[in-house]
Amino acid sequence: MNEQSVNLTAAAATGSTVDPSVVVAARELHTWFELRRWGLFRVGNVRAVDGVSFELRRGEAAAFVGESGCGKSSLARTLLGLYRPTSGQVVFEGREMGGLDRGQRRDYRARVGYVQQDPYGALAPFMDVRRILREPLIVNRVGDRGERETRIRAALEEVGLSPPTDFLEKFPHMLSGGQQQRVVIARALILQPSLLIADEPVSMLDASVRVEILNLLRDIRRSRKLTLAFVTHDLSTVRHFAERIFVMYAGRMAEVAPVEALLARPRHPYTEALLAALPDPDPENAGRLRELPAGEPPSLLDPPSGCRFHPRCPHRIAGLCETREPPDFEVAPGHVAACWLNQE
Amino acid sequence: MRTWHLLWQQLRRYPSALVGLALIGLFVALSLYAVLAIPYREALLLWRGGEQWQDYPRNAAPAWTNWWRRSKLPETIVVRESSAEATVEETFPDGRRLRMTLAFPYGYGEFPQEMNLFVEADFIESRPFASLLWQTPDGRQFDLGTYRLRGRERISLSQNRDLARRLGAPAHIALLSEPGARPLELTGRVLPGEHRLILDLVMFEDDAEVSTKLISYGRVHGLAGTDHQRRDLMVALLWGTPIALAFGLLAAVGTTVTTLVVAAAGVWLGGWIDAAIQRITEVNMILPMLPVLVMVGALYSRSIWVMLGVVVLFGIFSAGIKMYRAMLLPVRDAPYIEAARAYGAGHWRIILRYMIPRVLPVLIPAFVTLIPSFVFLEASLAVLGLGDPVLPTWGKILNDAQSEGALYNGYYYWVVAPAVMLMLSGLGFAMLGFAMDRIFNPRLRAG
Numbered sequence: 001m002n003e004q005s006v007n008l009t010a011a012a013a014t015g016s017t018v019d020p021s022v023v024v025a026a027r028e029l030h031t032w033f034e035l036r037r038w039g040l041f042r043v044g045n046v047r048a049v050d051g052v053s054f055e056l057r058r059g060e061a062a063a064f065v066g067e068s069g070c071g072k073s074s075l076a077r078t079l080l081g082l083y084r085p086t087s088g089q090v091v092f093e094g095r096e097m098g099g100l101d102r103g104q105r106r107d108y109r110a111r112v113g114y115v116q117q118d119p120y121g122a123l124a125p126f127m128d129v130r131r132i133l134r135e136p137l138i139v140n141r142v143g144d145r146g147e148r149e150t151r152i153r154a155a156l157e158e159v160g161l162s163p164p165t166d167f168l169e170k171f172p173h174m175l176s177g178g179q180q181q182r183v184v185i186a187r188a189l190i191l192q193p194s195l196l197i198a199d200e201p202v203s204m205l206d207a208s209v210r211v212e213i214l215n216l217l218r219d220i221r222r223s224r225k226l227t228l229a230f231v232t233h234d235l236s237t238v239r240h241f242a243e244r245i246f247v248m249y250a251g252r253m254a255e256v257a258p259v260e261a262l263l264a265r266p267r268h269p270y271t272e273a274l275l276a277a278l279p280d281p282d283p284e285n286a287g288r289l290r291e292l293p294a295g296e297p298p299s300l301l302d303p304p305s306g307c308r309f310h311p312r313c314p315h316r317i318a319g320l321c322e323t324r325e326p327p328d329f330e331v332a333p334g335h336v337a338a339c340w341l342n343q344e
Numbered sequence: 345m346r347t348w349h350l351l352w353q354q355l356r357r358y359p360s361a362l363v364g365l366a367l368i369g370l371f372v373a374l375s376l377y378a379v380l381a382i383p384y385r386e387a388l389l390l391w392r393g394g395e396q397w398q399d400y401p402r403n404a405a406p407a408w409t410n411w412w413r414r415s416k417l418p419e420t421i422v423v424r425e426s427s428a429e430a431t432v433e434e435t436f437p438d439g440r441r442l443r444m445t446l447a448f449p450y451g452y453g454e455f456p457q458e459m460n461l462f463v464e465a466d467f468i469e470s471r472p473f474a475s476l477l478w479q480t481p482d483g484r485q486f487d488l489g490t491y492r493l494r495g496r497e498r499i500s501l502s503q504n505r506d507l508a509r510r511l512g513a514p515a516h517i518a519l520l521s522e523p524g525a526r527p528l529e530l531t532g533r534v535l536p537g538e539h540r541l542i543l544d545l546v547m548f549e550d551d552a553e554v555s556t557k558l559i560s561y562g563r564v565h566g567l568a569g570t571d572h573q574r575r576d577l578m579v580a581l582l583w584g585t586p587i588a589l590a591f592g593l594l595a596a597v598g599t600t601v602t603t604l605v606v607a608a609a610g611v612w613l614g615g616w617i618d619a620a621i622q623r624i625t626e627v628n629m630i631l632p633m634l635p636v637l638v639m640v641g642a643l644y645s646r647s648i649w650v651m652l653g654v655v656v657l658f659g660i661f662s663a664g665i666k667m668y669r670a671m672l673l674p675v676r677d678a679p680y681i682e683a684a685r686a687y688g689a690g691h692w693r694i695i696l697r698y699m700i701p702r703v704l705p706v707l708i709p710a711f712v713t714l715i716p717s718f719v720f721l722e723a724s725l726a727v728l729g730l731g732d733p734v735l736p737t738w739g740k741i742l743n744d745a746q747s748e749g750a751l752y753n754g755y756y757y758w759v760v761a762p763a764v765m766l767m768l769s770g771l772g773f774a775m776l777g778f779a780m781d782r783i784f785n786p787r788l789r790a791g
């Protein structure tokens with residue numbers, strides 16, 4: 001193994017001495033789903049997240065990109081504590097989540113906001129906006145009646161739904177998609193989280209409101225100094241938005257790098273393929289379907305041996321890529337790629 | 345508030361909903377009236393029957409049936425008299441003889457059902473004597489015999505065999521007939537006018553008193569008629585309403601709510617809890633409820649509350665669970681529930697406040713139509729003889745009617761009245777339910 005290659009696993013492990021600037025860290029995280037035929041016979045495991053380690057620093061915006069089905073949402077949900085990791089750890093502000101008792105877990109959940117993909121589905125259709133925003137406060141026993149109301153109004157102002165009085169009594173179906181997503185964001189923020197996890201927050205919105213919502217998220221992040229983990233499969237929105245990009249492939253990190261470095265010089269053929277498939281920046285073509293890298297996405301039930309990308313890789317090194325899994329090579333400070341091509 | 349207003353706006357467009365609401369409103373009003381007019385305890389006492397009904401006729405049809413009769417049937421006539429107001433004919437040491445006249449004007453063309461004289465004598469030792477004389481408007485007189493009075497007694501004129509033989513027909517017919525006519529119930533004609541019953545009383549104590557009451561029992565009575573125990577059927581028809589509504593509503597709420605909660609808990613918690621709920625439901629679904637209720641009624645208790653409990657208990661794991669489950673499964677995976685988990689909502693909050701409210705609107709129509717089915721169940725139990733032993737209910741009326749051969753004897757009103765109540769209540773809820781179904785399940789609206 002090359003000296004330059006730094007195993008992210010090791011890095012995360014050494015980081016276990018509490019570093020206050022790290023908000024959340026994943027250590028060798030695995031989230032597998034047991035697959036059973038007829039609900040009876042174990043067929044195998046869907047390895048949605050299969051060995052992922054990283055750290056997010058306070059105030060950082062990280063984008064997680066990758067094809068559909070590569071495990072982005074599963075990773076997000078594992079970070080949120082909605083899925084119990086099969087193995088590995090999620091460390092939030094220095095505390096390991098698996099070791100939390102019920103109360104602490106609830107605390108943890110209050111410290112992490114969640115913005116989902118489908119804004120309409122994310123709002124209970126039978127609750128009005130006030131009730132939707134009040135629920136997290138009630139569940140976490142925050143404030144009394146009056147204080148809750150002020151918080152609710154402040155949250156609505158913050159996401160640009162003002163005056164709040166116009167929205168408090170509205171039911172989700174009376175709001176536009178963009179307004180719905182603003183309510184979802186307000187709900188995610190109302191408990192004053194330090195980490196916000198947004199799973200494709202704009203992919204179901206009209207192109208016209210996407211930019212608005214992205215800008216809103218960016219502004220909020222800046223004003224609140226929030227850490228943001230942003231899941232998308234759309235690289236084109238990332239560059240204005242994130243500081244680091246995590247490229248996921250088949251449940252693992254293929255490449256992690258600062259945005260400019262990654263866009264300027266990708267070090268993983270999968271990232272290259274993703275970038276090549278981007279539509280030109282001409283706004284007229286924006287939103288056009290992009291071609292993904294040639295070939296089928298791999299099965300997560302039985303991932304390819306060696307490098308998971310090798311069956312689709314144009315540059316594969318015969319005899320190496322299909323047998324040995326590539327370690328994480330640090331090709332530049334903060335730029336890591338799991339690809340044998342980076343071996344000197 | 346707003347929701348109710350919106351619902352009303354929608355309902356108004358369906359005539360069936362309006363008819364249904366009107367019927368339900370009527371039954372609610374009847375219930376309120378029943379509960380306010382006859383307190384619960386009093387209703388139970390009345391329905392127990394006995395002496396309190398002695399002024400009422402037996403098996404009388406409702407009075408309004410006279411509307412279409414050419415020859416009106418008589419109603420009950422009560423004439424009272426007491427020794428204090430009677431004329432003293434003679435006094436002797438330690439006693440007196442007096443004459444009491446009970447004037448009895450009779451204008452009907454039909455004979456009464458029966459005639460009884462109730463005598464209440466107040467004395468210390470020596471029993472007074474009373475000789476009875478009947479005087480018809482045309483001056484004929486009939487000796488009805490002499491009685492030695494006890495404290496309280498009923499002198500049944502109609503059932504006195506000797507008298508009947510002497511007069512040629514039961515007294516209430518013979519005494520009221522035209523002279524000469526063969527005094528048979530079928531051919532005899534009533535002699536209208538003021539008949540009189542004269543009592544010659546001999547009392548052997550100075551302060552002995554006697555009061556009397558002559559009752560000519562009618563053949564029609566009140567709005568609903570009476571039953572074989574002379575009870576006014578109105579008591580049970582009125583009180584049956586709140587009982588039926590309460591039973592139907594409580595059973596429907598009880599089964600719907602518990603079933604819904606169990607179904608939602610199974611769907612949400614999954615695993616062995618869900619499996620257990622499913623299996624219990626499957627077993628319970630093939631257990632027929634009626635025989636179980638019959639067994640409970642026969643072996644344990646026929647109290648309506650016990651029955652309600654059994655109905656709800658067996659209703660929990662009913663076929664509804666399967667239906668609710670199918671509706672709740674997609675709700676379980678709704679993003680808003682995942683969001684609730686993400687901000688820390690607990691299991692019960694999710695089940696009760698997030699899952700159930702989502703499916704509730706769709707269930708309201710089914711709930712409304714479920715109410716009468718429990719009302720019918722209660723009535724069926726009563727008809728099978730498993731009605732609550734003390735409560736006056738519609739089913740109990742039907743049960744009595746059936747065991748007394750009401751239809752065979754021509755007492756159709758005895759069956760019709762409770763049956764109409766049952767049908768109207770069922771109709772009311774069904775019509776409202778169908779309209780609601782169209783509102784809440786818009787896919788039906790196209791049809």
Ligand SMILES: Nc1ncnc2c1ncn2[C@@H]1O[C@H](COP(=O)(O)OP(=O)(O)OP(=O)(O)O)[C@@H](O)[C@H]1O
Nearest residue numbers: 033046048067068069070071072073074075233300
């Ligand atoms: N609860 C679950 N049970 C079983 N398998 C699951 C579950 N959630 C996700 N998976 C599987 O895990 C894999 C990764 O899914 P995931 O939703 O994380 O992908 P994704 O990257 O978010 O895709 P997309 O871009 O379409 O949202 C998929 O094959 C999916 O079928």
Ligand SMILES: [Mg+2]
Nearest residue numbers: 072073074199
């Ligand atoms: Mg996803």
